[in-house]
Amino acid sequence: MNKQELVLEGLDCANCAAKIEHRVSKLEGVSFANLNFATKTLLIETDKEGSIDELIKKTITIVNKLEPDVIVKPKEKTVKINKNENISILLDGLNCANCAAKIERATNNLEGVNEANLDFVSKRLIIKTDNKIDHNYIFTKVKDIVNKLEPDVKVTLVKKLELRKSKAIMEKKEDGHDISHNEEHDHGHDHSHSHESSGEGLRSEIIKIILGIGFFSIPLIFDFSPTVELILFVTSYLLVGGEIVLRAFKNIIRGQVFDENFLMTIATLGAFAVKEYPEAVAVMIFYQIGELFQGLAVNRSRKSIADLMDIRPDYANLKRGEEFVTVSPEEVEIGDIIMIKPGEKFPLDGIITEGSSMVDTSALTGESVPRNVGKGDEVLGGFINKSGLIYAEVKREFGESTVSKILDLVQNAGAKKAPTEKFITKFARYYTPVVVIVAAILALLPPLILEGATFSEWVYRALVFLVISCPCALVVSIPLGFFGGIGSASKNGILVKGGNYLEALNNVETIVFDKTGTLTKGVFNVTEVYSEKNISKEELVEYAAYAESFSNHPIATSIISYFNRDIDESRIDNYEEISGYGIKVSVDNKNILAGNKKLMDKYRIGIKEISSVGTVVHLAIDGNYAGYIIISDEVKEDSKDAIKGLKSVGVKNTVMLTGDNKAVADRVAAELGLDKVYSELLPQNKxxxxxxxxxxKSQKGKVIFVGDGINDAPVLARADIGIAMGGLGSDAAIEAADVVIMTDEPSKIVSAINIAKRTRSIVWQNIIFALGVKVVVLMLGAFGIATMWEAVFADVGVTLLAVLNSMRVLKIKS
Structure with a gap:
């Protein structure tokens, strides 16, 4: 399966985004296509070898036809770079963000440039190139680009990239700011290079609207001849809506008809045609003001969502020789030593080699209380050092680090759309053409069949219909709602892999738990040792420790820990692990069996009846029963509250599956108040x-399985929703489950369900509000009661309110 992610810079039309996704998904060879409007990222998958480049070309053609101002470029990937391949160029005097975007774009198109990033804050252009490309050639080309776009900017080649970068970072830190050279890309912000998104473009739009209002107001206040009034209204109209009209005609030439530009152009020109001049201009002014605020609200919403996952480390203090230099996290290798000062983020995953401190883990785990760490403890990228100076040895490269995987997971969560999103996308595709057809019938049919009806009156009513017909309120606000819900869950230490899983959490009927490490702490201690007369307790523990020495199971490690002596592996031979039973091994040429009752029964060895509660490991030596060891596990303090909380949010059944013995399983189930328990299960039995x-389960009900994400992968995959518990730093957990709880707290599942319910509530508020207002105004328009003022509110105003409502998802607390 080949995958390609494309960033659609400047994509601001949700309706067009839905059309792009639909057309790309229909291309031959495309097995899956998804356009995440919130991050402006288009994911394309194909199962045909060598066809991805051709599909990208066809995709660009589709985008250019529907949205010619949108720039399509491959999404940057975190790659390990050779430090000699970097060029740093300082652009002194660069003050135009829009021009900066153009410079970056033009530089990225240069031959030999792998990636170019212009940090507008530090006015620094960082370029990654091929080794074979002459740096002086690149510098000359960049200089030409800058001189053409911004002739007053001074272009300087920076020789010592790392030292200067370090200084820039320190200066920013002293000013109390944070610096991030790739912030927008890494957090899912849009590099919106469109004119409207820059500060200069915003001022320009506001000035045009103010001038338009001025020209519009003059004929309303003063008396002029009809011709002068018409000229003033047309001038105002062209100032405010000229760009929309021009865009509409360009789109019509390309065959793109049913978009907002076309609808507003037809509606307002139609109003001119029926001599409703003031209304035509006023509607365009109101529409543009609404669009302005809507754009600001959408961008604010995107930024707020991205800020929830503002965990990407900006730099690393890397030890080189006897000194530390400030570098990008991508440049650090496994085994390197890094220094983390108080107040700094841990840039990568590692083990502390020196120092101790309190660390804030809330960005990854949602835990509000800082934790103590010291020498030998594992720390993850994204943690924040609160107090002491820490030195750590790096254990994972940035691309493989926990923080990198979390960022990638959250940013791509939108690719898995919720059923509500899919429905709205499909609904929007048919809704607009249907309304346009109804508008055409409304304009033509009544004047022909109703006595006294005039074309001008019914054309005006049809124009009202047209203005209302754009479904942007739904297409924009609903994906933002789900994306915000996913972001909010992430902030609370709950990683949800898609809107579909977030929505499914609303219908949970049964939750099935694994026991060890999920409801219990998974920290085992030997609590009882019994040996037969022919062997001492010390010998029994020694044989058990040798038998379990190759196992990673918590029970095995507890026995080895209790033995507390070195294992001489040369004494061990013929080691065999029998899944679901135990261990068969030869120690000092004696045949040892260590495992549960089933293992003893399998080899027809009689065992002693046990009344103690705990996990029992029986031992047999050379076919004779030797004794048993009891290991006990503690229930998590959080588990009981979690079960109560699940009942309170409407979960009907709570079930536990375990391979442990019946006595232990029944005790845990009774203590927690679980509805059912199934014990002594083999992995396949689960x-x-x-x-x-x-x-x-019922038709709409969902079954969740909650496990540790490592041993329970088959069950996690089989459940409607698989939740991995205690996934912090566990690659297997993040891969296996649909939802990952970043702490060991089962109560986070209650938080996840509450966030899902709140998200659904807000999404449905938007759907009902948007459709309700549109239907009411459509009916009023058809009967001639509603004017274009109400129609514009039903379009732009409703969209703005729906987007603002979606932002409330971000306020959800755990």
Missing amino acids: VEKLEEIDKA
Whole structure:
């Protein structure tokens, strides 16, 4: 399967985004296409070898036809770079953000340039190139680009990139600011290079609107001849709406008809045609003001969502020789030593080699209380050092670090759309053409069949219909709502891999838990040792420790820890792990069996009846029963509250599946108040039990399985929603599950369901509000009661309010 992610810079029309996604998905060879409007990222998948480049060309053609001002470029990927391949260029005097974007874009198009990023804050252009390309050639080309776009800017080649970068970072820190050279890309912000998005463009739009209002007001206040009034109204109209009219005609030439530009142009020109001059201009002014505020609200919403996951580290203090230099996290290698000062983010995953401190883990785990760390403890990128100076050895490259995977997961979560999103996308595709057809019928039919009806009156009513017909309120606000819900969950330490899983959390009927490490702490201690007369307790523990020495299971590690001596592996031979039973091994030429009752039964070894509660490991030596060891696990303090919380949010059944013995399982279930418990299960039995539970659910009900994400991968995959518990730093957990709880707290599942319910509530508020207002105004327009003023509110005003309502998702607390 080949994948390609494309960034659609400047894409601001949600309706067009839906059309682009639809057309790309229909291309031959495309197995999956998804356009995330919130991050402006188009994901294309194909199962045909070598066809991705051709599909990208066709995609660019589709985008250019629908949205010619949008720039399509491949999404940057985190790559390891050779430090000699970097060029740093200082652009002194660069004050125009729009021009900066053009310079960056032109530089990226140069031959030999792998990637160019212009940091407008530090006025520094960082270029990654091929080794074979002459740096002086690149510098000359960049100088030509800058001189053409901004002749007053001084272009300087920076020789010592790292030292100057370090100084720039320190200066920014002293000013109390944070610096991020790739902030917009990494957090899902849009590099909106369109004229409207820059500060200069915004001022220009405001000035045009003010001038338009001025010309519009003059004929309303003073008396002029009809001709002068018409000239003033037309001047105002062209100032405010000229760009829209021009864009509409260009789109019509390209065959792109049903968009907002076309609808507003037809509606307002139609108003001119029926001599409703003031209304035509006023509607365009109101529309442009609404669009202005809508754009600001959408951008603010995007920024707020991105800020929720503002965990990307900006730099690393890397040890080189006897000194530390400030570099990009991507440049640090496994085994390098990094220094983290108080107040700084940990840039990568590592093990502390020196120092101790309090660290804030809230950005990754949602935990509000800082934790103590010291020598030997693992720390993750995105943690914040609160107090002491820390030195750490890097254990993962940035691209493989936890923080990098979390960022990638959250940013791509929008690719898995919720059913509501899919419905609205499909609905919008048919809704606009239907309304346009109804408008045409409304304009032509009544004057022909109703006595006294005039074309001008019914054309005006049809124009009102047209203005209302754009479904932007739904197409913009609903994806933002789900994306915001996913961002809010992430801030609370809950990673949801898509809007579909977030919506499914609303219909949870049954939650099935694994026991060890999920409801219990998974920290085992030996609490009892019993040996038969022919062997001492010390010998029994020694044989058990040798038998378990190759296992990573918590029970095995607890026995080895209790033995507390070095294991001589030369004494071990013929090691065999029997899944779901235990261990068969030869120690000092003696055949040892260590495992559960099933293992003893399998080899027909009689065992002693046990009344103690705990996990029992039986031992047999050379076919004779030798004794047992009892290991106990503690229930998490959080588990009981979690079960109560789940009942309070409407979960009907709570079930536990475990391979542990019945006595232990029943004790835990009774303590927590679980509805059902199934014990002494082999791994394959868990899947079978889950399938039984799944068959018993209602048609809309969902079954969740909650496990540790490592040993429970088959069950996680089989459930409607798989939740990995305690996924912090666990690659297996992040890969296996649909939802990852970044702490060991089962109560976070209650938080996830609450966030899902709140998100759905806000999304449905938007749907009902938007459709309700549109239907009411459509009816009023058809009966001649509503004017274009109401129609514009039903379009732009409703969109603005829906977007603002979507932003409330971000306020959800755990």
